[in-house]
Amino acid sequence: MLPISRRARAGAAITTALAVVGASVVTAVTSWAAAPAAVTACAPAWSATTTYTGGQTVSVASENFTAKWWTVNEKPGASAWGPWASQGPCGTSTPTPTTTTTPTVTPTPTVTPDPTVTPTPTVTPEPTVTPTVTPDPTTDPNANPDEKCRPDGMQPTAGVKTPYCDVYDEQGREKLPNGLDRRVIGYFTNWRTGKNDQPRYLASDIPWDKLSTINYAFAHIGPDNKVSVNADVAGNESTKMTWPGVAGAEMDPTLPYQGHFNLLNKYKKQHPGVKVIPSVGGWAETGGYFDADGKRVASGGFYTMTKTQAGIDTFSDSVVAFIRQYGFDGIDIDYEYATSNKDAGNPADFAIANAQRGQLNANFVTFMKTLREKLDKAGAQDGQYYQLTAALPASGWILRGMEVSQVVEYLDFVNIMSYDLHGSxxxxxxxxxxxxxxxxxxxxxxxxxxxxxxxxxYLNGDWSAKYFRGAMQGGRVNLGVGFxxxxxxxxxxxxxxxxxxxxxxxxxxxxxxxxxxxxxxxxxxxxxxxxxxxxxxxxxxxxxxxxxxxxxxxxxxxxxxxxxxxxxxxxxxxxxxxxxxxxxxxxxxxxxxxxxxxxDSDAAITAKADYVRGNDLGGIMIWELAGDYSYNSAKGQYEMGETLVDILHSKLSTATPYGATKAEANRPMPTDALDVDVKYTAFALGDNNYPINPKVVFTNNGTTAIPGGAKISFQYGTSAPGDMRDQNGFGAQVTVKGHTGNNVGGLKGNFHTVEMTLPAAGIGAGKSVTVPMTWRLPVAQFSNVIVTFGGKSYATTYDNLRGAKVVAPGTGTPTGTASPTNPGTCSAPAWDAGTAYNGGASVSHAGHRWSARYWTQGDTPSAANQWGPWQDQGAC
The missing domain is CATH 3.10.50.10 (Chitinase A; domain 3)
Structure with a gap:
């Protein structure tokens, strides 16, 4: 958590030739010719071992059935709400299969495009598609009734009834204790035990009545790839140590372990709303662990464990057992760092990490996806929701080597390590x-x-908060502060x-x-x-x-x-x-x-609490609680205390509830969604990743084509300049800039908006289109993707939007276009000088609609103040 290493490097501008190479692929699509009207022919017989995708037809007992979505080993007719829809009785005649050979487009290799020439868009087939369908909890008995509580943007685990409502309300906001509207998360370290007569900080010293979450630092990855705190070692702080004669540190005799874990559980019983979550890794134990003798073993830690799915599974299964054994509320991952930048992280780990820089981030994503799924399954079994969180870096240099932070869709929230931005x-x-x-x-x-x-x-808290805000709602982003x-x-x-x-x-x-x-x-x-x-x-x-x-x-x-x-x-x-x-x-x-x-002392902490309130963030994360202070008048000196936590609690228990949606009020998202995914590939490594030139792949997992000429619009964070473009003729351009110029005093908005047009081939069912893109500073994913054609607009499954219904194009409820430059009538409430507005709030004033960039009160919406708190959304 406290590194001695390089935290920022600009990197020289490197001109690279971006070659797009594709293979010509011919896909055979089989359909069954219709039988004469008098007799409906039976489709091929259903097989329990065959995987079917939406739209395929089979027959069972002289009745045809069509798959509604992906399915295997679910017999047609077994359930009225299952994956099969009856098409009625069928005869005995067998139709003749008709095979249509559909050639895909072979992309032309390209280099950095000549601005005078319009290049040929690249279309890449996706030969195997598994549709993702969001079941309707009002009609599907297999749907998760707790879906209504799932945080916007967090990916659900398919087929699992994750108990989101244990932790979240029906707006997808975390239910916080101690009167808090925003989180106050404190790291509690296991080494301030009073050794050598140094001031100790135990669970009894934690201000339990002012926090939302306590992160225990640290657990590590043992030599067997399992989570460990050296629990069986004599005198171990976590499970063996005791503090005789220390008031408040008496052990709970009902628990089979002692140490910090005993005391944490003891006080959690008295404050059941406060979550206690162990953190794994940290600066010293990302690439190794401390053994029973206190010596560091350079085992590879996260770098080695995540290299194989077997290692990931072993660790993830051990996490489930660990949090069940000790009564924790989830797990926090502090992996420093899964970046492709050479010599990032602990120098003791360079030999291991540098050898596999190109794989670290992809392995990290696979790891977090697996861990999320295993926690959800365990939670469904236990009737308790288990949180998955991560401490992620704030430096633009490190984040550039982490591509687009694909892990965020698996996290309950991010704790930004927005400290250690400068040091010796x-x-x-x-x-x-x-x-x-x-x-x-x-x-x-x-x-x-x-x-x-x-x-x-890019070395400041505001920049890093806007980076992550580009990929997730403010309520899932916590600003880090150092005590x-x-x-x-x-x-x-x-x-x-x-x-x-x-x-x-x-x-x-x-x-x-x-x-x-x-x-x-x-x-x-x-x-x-x-x-x-x-x-x-x-x-x-x-x-x-x-x-x-x-x-x-x-x-x-x-x-x-x-x-x-x-x-x-x-x-x-x-x-x-x-x-x-x-x-x-x-x-x-x-x-x-x-x-x-x-x-940070009183002045900085107050300013940051106000920033969290005004920018609709989820809260504050503290490293570490033992640095907080009180004043001992008898001794005439400052000592460990809770003064700074008092400031945070006072500020964040009188704030409004945090923002619960990825999209802001000025970008209404359609409620109908297409089964479309977005992936990011082909990033250069480390310092070569400038400018950032990845290939972005849009995949149509649905059963109906998206036609050429369709518009794809998306947003990205203002942490990067508003000049994103494509390199292959899709016409991608920024249509709305959320910020221009320097960021002295803060970035003024959260999002830039980009629009592009699909080429004539569109995106066929089960096909993909690959768009070489370019931007400069790091971007934490695209967000709020909208596809528009045929007079209708659709959200996508990529955004994991709460309440969205997956439809085929041309069906569902007409949604119109959701353009921030065409807001429609003045339906927003009139601006009121006495009302306090949070970032994202929408009002009408002087015949225009306005969106709040950040917290404001008494500031009149006006085009004359271009970078004031109000952004003009056009006439209404």
């Missing part, structure tokens, strides 16, 4: 976790990131050190993974929570809990200093507190020693 792994002095960019980030400026990406800076600091010494330049530089001294041996270009990390009294290097000496990093930073500000060393082995003598110089109103960076500057430490 390099010389550039910046905020630990800035909320906004100011156009002057020293690391990005040095790498010419601003020049490469239209002045958009700790990072820091440098001998800083030169900047404003009270911020934005300056701190080069490592001559001859200093930089840590692995920094390319010997590290910074001069703060040490001694300015580095209380230090990590030990490979040689057993403290790594200078300015790593402190917030309570220690506040003591430094107060001029107090603290009576705990000796237990950490740091200097206990008088402080040199004073530590002035600073807060930047643009970035929301908070830091402490000692002008005498030229030391700067940066982290």
């Amino acid at each position: 792994w390099n010389e550039y002095v910046g905020g630990l976790d800035p909320l906004f960019d100011d156009g002057k980030d020293p690391e990005l400026a040095a790498a010419n990131v601003y020049g490469a990406y239209d002045q958009i800076g 700790y600091t990072r820091g440098w010494k001998n800083v030169t330049g900047g404003t009270n050190g911020m934005g300056g530089t701190a080069k490592a001294p001559s001859g200093y041996q930089c840590p692995a993974g920094t390319e010997n270009k590290c910074g001069n990390g703060a040490s001694g009294i300015d580095n209380l929570w230090y990590d030990l290097g490979a040689d057993g000496t403290p790594e200078p990093a300015g790593f402190n809990p917030i309570w220690h930073a506040l003591n430094l500000q107060k001029g107090v060393v603290g009576d705990y200093a000796a237990s950490y082995g740091v200097p206990t003598g008088p402080l040199t110089g004073t530590y002035g507190h600073n807060f930047d109103t643009v970035t929301k960076n908070e830091w402490w500057w000692n002008s005498t020693t030229k030391t700067l430490i940066t982290g």
